[in-house]
Amino acid sequence: MKKLNTTLDREPMTSQEIRDRQNFNYILKETTAAKVPIWKSIWFYGPVGIAMVTMVVSAVRINPKNEKFDNKTTLSQFNTTNTDDYSANTIVVEKSEELTETKSDSNTETEAPTVENTQTVNPSNTTTPNVKADPSNMDPAFLANNETKTIEEPEVKALPKLETVVEPKMVKTMPSIAGVFNGRVPISQICSTGKIDCNNGYEIVSFDIQYDNGVSSTVEHVRGSQIPPILCRKLRRFNVGSPVFITRIVAMNAKGETKQLLSMNIEPTF
Amino acid sequence: MAVNPIYHQTKSTLLQERDWIMEAKKDPERFGPLYTKYHEQIFRYVYQRMDDQEQAFDVTSQVFIKALSNLHKYEYRGVPFSSWLYRIAKSELYQSFRDRKAKRTVNVDTVHLADITEEFDDDDLVADKSKLIRCLAELREADLQLIELRYFEKRAYREIGEILDVTENNAKVKTFRALERLKKQFLK
Numbered sequence A: 001m002k003k004l005n006t007t008l009d010r011e012p013m014t015s016q017e018i019r020d021r022q023n024f025n026y027i028l029k030e031t032t033a034a035k036v037p038i039w040k041s042i043w044f045y046g047p048v049g050i051a052m053v054t055m056v057v058s059a060v061r062i063n064p065k066n067e068k069f070d071n072k073t074t075l076s077q078f079n080t081t082n083t084d085d086y087s088a089n090t091i092v093v094e095k096s097e098e099l100t101e102t103k104s105d106s107n108t109e110t111e112a113p114t115v116e117n118t119q120t121v122n123p124s125n126t127t128t129p130n131v132k133a134d135p136s137n138m139d140p141a142f143l144a145n146n147e148t149k150t151i152e153e154p155e156v157k158a159l160p161k162l163e164t165v166v167e168p169k170m171v172k173t174m175p176s177i178a179g180v181f182n183g184r185v186p187i188s189q190i191c192s193t194g195k196i197d198c199n200n201g202y203e204i205v206s207f208d209i210q211y212d213n214g215v216s217s218t219v220e221h222v223r224g225s226q227i228p229p230i231l232c233r234k235l236r237r238f239n240v241g242s243p244v245f246i247t248r249i250v251a252m253n254a255k256g257e258t259k260q261l262l263s264m265n266i267e268p269t270f
Numbered sequence B: 001m002a003v004n005p006i007y008h009q010t011k012s013t014l015l016q017e018r019d020w021i022m023e024a025k026k027d028p029e030r031f032g033p034l035y036t037k038y039h040e041q042i043f044r045y046v047y048q049r050m051d052d053q054e055q056a057f058d059v060t061s062q063v064f065i066k067a068l069s070n071l072h073k074y075e076y077r078g079v080p081f082s083s084w085l086y087r088i089a090k091s092e093l094y095q096s097f098r099d100r101k102a103k104r105t106v107n108v109d110t111v112h113l114a115d116i117t118e119e120f121d122d123d124d125l126v127a128d129k130s131k132l133i134r135c136l137a138e139l140r141e142a143d144l145q146l147i148e149l150r151y152f153e154k155r156a157y158r159e160i161g162e163i164l165d166v167t168e169n170n171a172k173v174k175t176f177r178a179l180e181r182l183k184k185q186f187l188k
Helices: A015-020 A024-034 A042-062 A065-080 A086-101 A103-121 A140-165 A186-192 A230-237 B010-024 B028-048 B053-069 B081-100 B112-120 B129-139 B140-150 B157-164 B169-188
Strands: A005-009 A181-184 A202-212 A217-223 A244-254 A256-263 A264-269 B104-108
Touching: A005 B129, A015 B028, A024 B028, A024 B053, A181 B140, A186 A230, A186 A264, A202 A230, A202 A256, A256 B140, B010 B028, B028 B053, B028 B081, B053 B081, B053 B169, B081 B157, B104 B129, B112 B129, B112 B140, B112 B169, B129 B169, B140 B157, B140 B169, B157 B169
Parallel strands: A005 B104, A181 A264
Antiparallel strands: A202 A217, A202 A244, A244 A256, A244 A264
16 A cells, blocks of 8 residues: 655645745644643642642641540540549540450450440440340430440459559659759859759759859869859859850759759850 | 755854744744744645645644744754754644544655656666656655655755754765665666
8 A cells, every 4th residue: 555645746835825824823822722731730739749748747747636635545544533534434445445355256245345335435426325225215214324334344344454554654853943954044043042953852962063264164073952152153253154064963862862864054144 | 956045044143043032932922033934934844745735734833833832942052943843843744644644745846856867877767757756655754755855845965964853964875875775666
């Protein structure tokens, strides 16, 4: 089959004929119409998509609802005796459910009512759960009694297990002068109290203080929690506006246990 | 051999063309002078390879629409703007053939056929036009294009090189080989 058409000695077109068919406005119009809007181009979706995903992830992470949930968990861990708190109870029961899941398969029958009870605890849930009977045919008073019974059961089971979940609260022992650990402290407060305080039942026994004595930087070891008046005068004279480091802070509690605390970095000000 | 006068430009006209392009990149309405300058040239290139006049005008318009849409990608390389337009035209032309499932056309001017037979350098050859046209139709597309550009459209080798994106020398060598193949076909 022939691939080409051949035309012999075709009538040539004059330049005028061709020029008459020029239409630059049509070219302009078509070019504008053919342009893809920026929001339809693939270059738009890449950055915008990434930005959207970032926003969603940030929103989920910063969402205060998540904090509320954490608070509830803490409440459920610490206020285990408060049976009136429905939300706390709900979490308690859910936790017991998680724990029972680790049991062997033979316990699965006993787990079933526990899961049902989780639903009955929630006051917003208006449906009345029952495994065997149709709840619509039952007396509301009977249902109410039945609810209170089913609520109590998981609590009794869950409480001893929760004891293993609760962790002792860790409070860090921190030194401070006039409530400041790191930062600016008025020199008047340093010299009036002149004492390094400590929380958690600890008292400062000794510390090193590094300051400028007017000639060079010096380190002095101080016994007790008090900054001596002579040091105070030097701080007032030479160290206002420059940092003073309090290091190797040793504290002791009533039982005689000692510990070294974090170093402080204060800046005396007027 | 006559040459295309629009193609052969002085340095100042090339620089003026570059200014037009730069202005058109900022404002498409400034593309007007380039359109006016090259419309006929591109139309003739397209129409040379097509049957239908209206289709040729449509394809020419499409070439300029494409050129204006992609003008931001154009880089001045010291050659006429038409080189870039020809490449777009070639692509649009073949796209049009595919879309319409149409065959490519070779428009042959019998006067130009004599130029080809002259190049065969054989006095014994009798110019059998119909045979030569048959042989042209049997040539490969690349070879046919070279013969067309050189002998039917009377373009300089430099221009052929710029249209086909090869050097001037390469265009010359390729045209010579295409002519050799045509001659071989013709003598069969």
